[in-house]
Amino acid sequence: MPSADFSFLAAFLIGLAGAGHCFGMCGGIASTLSMGTQSKSLITKVAIQLLYNIGRIISYAFFAFILTYFFSLSFELYSALSSPIRTFAGIILILTGLYLIGLNKWILRIEAIGKHIWKFVSPAAKSILPINTPKKALMAGFLWGWLPCGLAYSSLLWVSSTGEPMKALWLMVGFGLGTLPAMLLTGIFALQFKAVWVKFKLDILSGIFLVVFGIWTIPAGHHGMHHEMDHGQMDHGQMDHGQMDHGQMDH
Known part of the structure; x- marks a missing residue:
């Protein structure tokens, strides 16, 4: 697997594994979406939630395109920053995983950096409250995609x-x-979802996955694991020592 060969499935699994972090970061927002609409219809509430999340995903994709396009403008810039960027992303993934496991809270310090950006976006986000129409839900999702989130930062x-x-x-x-x-x-069945998540200790499983994937993301960790796998797969028994020309070996 080449060092920059990232799959759609891997990206999906990172998002899936970060469910516990999403619950803590955005759970309150998702819950208020259901309360923002006057309708008691489950279909209406689901539609509002879905449009909010579509807006959020559009926001992530937009930022990813802009950031990557900036790096791709210069081959020298990309070559110089590619490895440090992957290393930093891996570290954030590891810290997020350790946070979910309950071993470390340093990720909260990194996320705090994003608050400087959020303070410029939050007035616009708050201006569309209450979120009681499909249009407002879509706009809210796009704006709240700027929320400080280590998981989103590392993925970007x-x-x-x-x-x-x-x-x-x-x-x-x-x-x-x-x-x-x-x-x-979280938005529709907040209490029930949290109870299930805690009962089956899914935070710990998700955290372990993020830590392992974070180590894999870091170039040094990736190449180290790849080297060990390649070395372990060498079949020394199949080496034909008889064909080795020992006379030409430089002792």
């Missing part, structure tokens, strides 16, 4: 290191779709 950096804007866009759609089940369940 991860896909941007491909250097291919359209591929990065598609991968972030995969990431967004991975977060969709958790966001929909």
Whole structure:
């Protein structure tokens, strides 16, 4: 697997594994969407939730395309930044995983950096409250895609290191779709979803996945694991020592 060969499935699984983090970061927003509409119809509430999340996924894809396009403008810039970007993305994924497991809270410090950007966006986001129409739900999703989120940050950096804007866009759609089940369940069945998540300790399983994938994302970790796999697959028994010309070996 080449170092920059990222799959749609991997992006989807990152989003899926981050469900616990999504619950903490965006659960409150998702819940208020259901309360914002005057309709008691489940279909209407689901439609509002779905449009909000479509707007959020569009926001992720848009940022991924712009960021990757910026890096792709210069081959020298991309070559210089590709490895550091992947390393930083891997570190954020690891910290997010450790946070879900309950071992470390450093990811909250990184997410706090995003608050400086959010303070410029939040007035526009708040101006469309209450979210009681499909149009407002779609707009809210796009604006709240700017919320400080380590999982989204790492994914944006991860896909941007491909250097291919359209591929990065598609991968972030995969990431967004991975977060969709958790966001929909949080918005419609908040208490029930949280109870199930805690009961089966899904935070720990998700955290372990993110830590492992974070290590794989870091170039040094990826190549180290790849080297060990390649070395382990060498069949030394099939080496024909008889064909080795020991006379030409430089002792």
